[in-house]
Amino acid sequence: YLFEREGAPQAGGGSLGGREGGSNRFPGAFKTMDLNRVINLLEETDKDDLEEKQLKSVKKLVQCYQNGLPLRDLAQIFKILNLCAEKIENQPHFIESAFNILKLCGLPFLKKKVSDEITYAEDTANSIALLGELMKIPNSELRIQICKCIVDFYHAEPPKKHITGYQQASSSYKIKMAEVGGLAKTMVQSLALLENQLVEKLWVLKALQHLSTSEVNCTLMMKAQAASGICAHLNDPDPSGQLLFRSSEILWNLLEKSPKEEIIQQLSNLECLLALKEVFKTLFMRGFSHYDRQLRNDILVITTIIAQNPGAPMIECGFTKDLILFATFNEVKSQNPLVKGLKLSNSYEDFELKKLLFNIIVILCKDLPTIQLLIDGKVILALFTYVKKPEKNKIIEWSAAQYEELQLHAIATLSSVAPLLTEEYMLCQGNAQVLAFLEWCESEDSFFSHGNSFHGTGGRGNKFAQMRYSLRLLRAMVYLEDETINSDLCEKGTIQQLIGVFKNTISKSNDKEEAIILEIQSDILLVLSGLCEHHIPRKEIFGTEGVDIILRVMKIDPTKLQTGLVLLYPKKEGRRLKIKINEINEIEHIITDATEIKKIITDYYEQLHANKLDNIEEIDKFLETYNQD
Numbered sequence: 001y002l003f004e005r006e007g008a009p010q011a012g013g014g015s016l017g018g019r020e021g022g023s024n025r026f027p028g029a030f031k032t033m034d035l036n037r038v039i040n041l042l043e044e045t046d047k048d049d050l051e052e053k054q055l056k057s058v059k060k061l062v063q064c065y066q067n068g069l070p071l072r073d074l075a076q077i078f079k080i081l082n083l084c085a086e087k088i089e090n091q092p093h094f095i096e097s098a099f100n101i102l103k104l105c106g107l108p109f110l111k112k113k114v115s116d117e118i119t120y121a122e123d124t125a126n127s128i129a130l131l132g133e134l135m136k137i138p139n140s141e142l143r144i145q146i147c148k149c150i151v152d153f154y155h156a157e158p159p160k161k162h163i164t165g166y167q168q169a170s171s172s173y174k175i176k177m178a179e180v181g182g183l184a185k186t187m188v189q190s191l192a193l194l195e196n197q198l199v200e201k202l203w204v205l206k207a208l209q210h211l212s213t214s215e216v217n218c219t220l221m222m223k224a225q226a227a228s229g230i231c232a233h234l235n236d237p238d239p240s241g242q243l244l245f246r247s248s249e250i251l252w253n254l255l256e257k258s259p260k261e262e263i264i265q266q267l268s269n270l271e272c273l274l275a276l277k278e279v280f281k282t283l284f285m286r287g288f289s290h291y292d293r294q295l296r297n298d299i300l301v302i303t304t305i306i307a308q309n310p311g312a313p314m315i316e317c318g319f320t321k322d323l324i325l326f327a328t329f330n331e332v333k334s335q336n337p338l339v340k341g342l343k344l345s346n347s348y349e350d351f352e353l354k355k356l357l358f359n360i361i362v363i364l365c366k367d368l369p370t371i372q373l374l375i376d377g378k379v380i381l382a383l384f385t386y387v388k389k390p391e392k393n394k395i396i397e398w399s400a401a402q403y404e405e406l407q408l409h410a411i412a413t414l415s416s417v418a419p420l421l422t423e424e425y426m427l428c429q430g431n432a433q434v435l436a437f438l439e440w441c442e443s444e445d446s447f448f449s450h451g452n453s454f455h456g457t458g459g460r461g462n463k464f465a466q467m468r469y470s471l472r473l474l475r476a477m478v479y480l481e482d483e484t485i486n487s488d489l490c491e492k493g494t495i496q497q498l499i500g501v502f503k504n505t506i507s508k509s510n511d512k513e514e515a516i517i518l519e520i521q522s523d524i525l526l527v528l529s530g531l532c533e534h535h536i537p538r539k540e541i542f543g544t545e546g547v548d549i550i551l552r553v554m555k556i557d558p559t560k561l562q563t564g565l566v567l568l569y570p571k572k573e574g575r576r577l578k579i580k581i582n583e584i585n586e587i588e589h590i591i592t593d594a595t596e597i598k599k600i601i602t603d604y605y606e607q608l609h610a611n612k613l614d615n616i617e618e619i620d621k622f623l624e625t626y627n628q629d
Contacts, residue, residue: 033064035076042083051091058084058097067161068108071120071169077101078127085134085142095139102145105131106152108159109169117173125181128174132186136193140200143190147203150187153178154210175214184208184217188224198238205230205246212253222258227251227266234275235282244279248298255305264305268312276303277319284326285342293349297356304360310367320364321373327357328382330397346398351406358409362416371420379417380424386410387433387470389440411469415476422482430477431488434470435497441467442504464516467501471523478530486531495531495541498524502549 038057044050061080069077084098109124111117131146153174178184187208194201208226211217221227230247238244254263267273276299283296303319306312314320322338329339344350361379364370374380386407390400398406418425441463474494477485502524505517528546532538 033061035061035073035080038080039076039083042080042087051093055093055097058094058101062097062100062104065104065107067163068110068159068166068168069104070110070112070166071116071124072112074109074120074127075123077104078130081134082130085137088137088139095142098134098137099141099145102131102134102142102149105149108156109173110159110163110166111169112166117169121177121180124173124177127181128178129181129183129186132183132190135186135190135204138193140197143194143200144203147200147207150178150183150207151210154213178211179214179216179220182220184211185220185224187211188221188226188229191229198236198243202238202240202242202246205243205250209246209249209253212250212257215257218254218258221250222254222262222266225266227254227263228269228272231267231272232275235278244295248295248302251302252298255302260305264309264312267302267306268309270313270317273303273306273313273317273319276306277317277322280319281322281338285338290347290349293347293353297349297353300353300356300360304356304363307360307363314364315367315369315373320370321377323357323360323364324373324377324379327354327361328377328379330354331382331385332378344397346402351398351402354406355409358406358413362413365417365420374417374421375424378424380414380421380428380430383410383414383417384428384430384433387414387437389437408465408469411466411473415469415473418473419476419480422477422480422485425477426484426488431485431492431494434473435489435492435494438467438470438474438497438501441470442501462513464513464520468516468520468523471520471527474527475523475530478527481530490531490538490541495528495538495546498528499542499546499549506549 038061041050041057042054047053058080061077065073065077081098081101084094084101087094088098113119131149134146135143137143156168156171156174159168187204191201191204194204208221208230212221230250234244234247236243251263251267280296280299280303283292283299287293287296303323307314325334325336325339328334329336329342330344344354361374365374387410390403418430474489478489502521505520505524508517528542532542
């Protein structure tokens with residue numbers, strides 16, 4: 001992290017005070033002090049020279065407790081602190097007294113018995129809760145010291161001296177008591193008092209950054225509307241950069257450790273999204289350091305989470321339009337001044353940014369009003385720049401491994417976006433580009449796939465990953481049942497090409513790549529079924545060559561034949577064919593006779609089409625029944 005923790009308050013000399021009594025003849029022994037007397041003195045109001053006596057008594061208390069605070073004395077010490085705080089408005093000299101007591105709160109809490117942590121739990125929780133209430137005092141030094149105390153809860157240090165008969169409370173005790181006392185909620189509420197006090201606000205954010213590491217505190221902060229309150233001020237002026245850093249960390253913790261839906265709801269307003277938009281734009285255009293790029297990506301991930309809420313005004317605040325521009329400016333030339341002269345590097349942060357932008361496009365496209373912005377931003381054209389074989393000797397911004405991962409990510413994104421933008425898909429000759437890319441996937445061109453990414457799983461050293469995502473894209477387009485798209489595919493020889501791809505996958509099958517090959521084969525059959533269903537001429541194109549590939553699979557595993565071939569026919573026809581296949585399987589000597597199996601299926605296949613051609617009325621009746629099914 002860029003911002004180091006400020007040093008904890010330094011403990012001074014002196015002996016530990018308390019009500020137990022004792023002697024100061026030995027180091028670490030108790031020094032007698034009557035805390036009730038100090039309280040009574042502070043509560044008096046009608047004596048001469050009273051203020052001086054009161055200040056002296058508090059000073060003596062501070063000197064006595066320089067090595068830690070016994071849990072049994074904590075309630076009285078914090079009562080003294082509260083009395084000092086109440087006097088500050090009319091008696092400013094008590095500011096120093098309150099400040100010095102607050103410094104003690106950063107010292108270890110001490111227990112005499114093991115049971116003290118339980119016995120004094122309520123007193124301790126109430127005492128720590130008072131720290132949040134004291135933030136209302138309009139004094140910068142006191143507010144900062146309160147925050148330092150809270151930060152020190154998370155960086156416990158051992159006592160400077162060993163106190164006879166006492167040991168330090170467990171390291172997490174203060175943190176647990178802060179949770180019980182609800183300190184996180186009052187600290188969030190204190191932000192409203194610090195609109196123009198940057199230094200104090202940064203300290204409160206630092207305290208909240210520590211507090212937000214627990215689920216209990218995050219829930220308390222959520223109830224105080226911390227997410228919206230902090231996010232709305234992300235873009236406030238701060239030369240140090242701490243405000244944005246600490247705020248983004250708190251938002252991350254809130255999303256991870258409290259009910260996510262509630263946090264998203266708090267952030268789904270115009271004020272928060274405008275702040276996120278301006279921060280992201282600034283970091284995108286002017287952030288050049290490693291830290292700036294990391295922070296930029298964090299802001300984009302938070303935005304992506306918010307964008308999942310259909311009610312978030314992403315379009316209204318202009319963020320959607322800017323994100324589409326940032327996602328495509330590398331591939332589609334733009335005259336927009338936001339991206340003029342900008343160029344992404346092949347650094348890890350910029351590479352992750354590109355993937356995050358592809359990802360948010362998939363989320364944004366689920367909101368139908370976004371469609372026109374995707375058209376205006378030429379998103380389909382930008383994504384199709386990746387649907388092509390690598391060009392030799394062409395200089396690209398990314399390494400080979402990076403480009404491969406972006407290519408797969410872009411094709412996966414197309415599978416979600418292209419079905420919504422069919423006109424743009426056809427204008428870009430989408431079918432032709434995908435089929436050409438699929439042809440390259442089958443070719444023997446030298447290509448070494450890295451297969452390191454999620455999308456590249458199963459494709460190391462081959463083109464199976466590219467083939468898988470190309471087929472997913474085809475499947476998504478075919479299942480639209482858009483006759484313009486499907487006719488164009490068939491005219492370009494898709495059925496024959498896919499049959500060829502299927503045959504090649506059978507010959508290349510091995511145990512290591514079995515999963516991805518089975519997925520490819522399944523998608524091929526799904527695409528073929530989508531193209532051929534209800535369309536007899538296309539089934540004729542599938543023909544006996546298509547039956548051959550099914551027969552070859554059946555010889556290995558008959559269940560694959562039943563699953564695959566039945567997909568090529570409507571439900572009732574598929575069931576009839578399945579019965580015919582089962583009849584074949586019941587005759588043991590025929591199972592190994594591929595020629596006889598082929599003859600039976602081919603006869604059925606030819607008779608099926610003959611019957612359909614002879615009786616149009618029966619076809620209409622069947623289709624009506626199928627649609628009801």
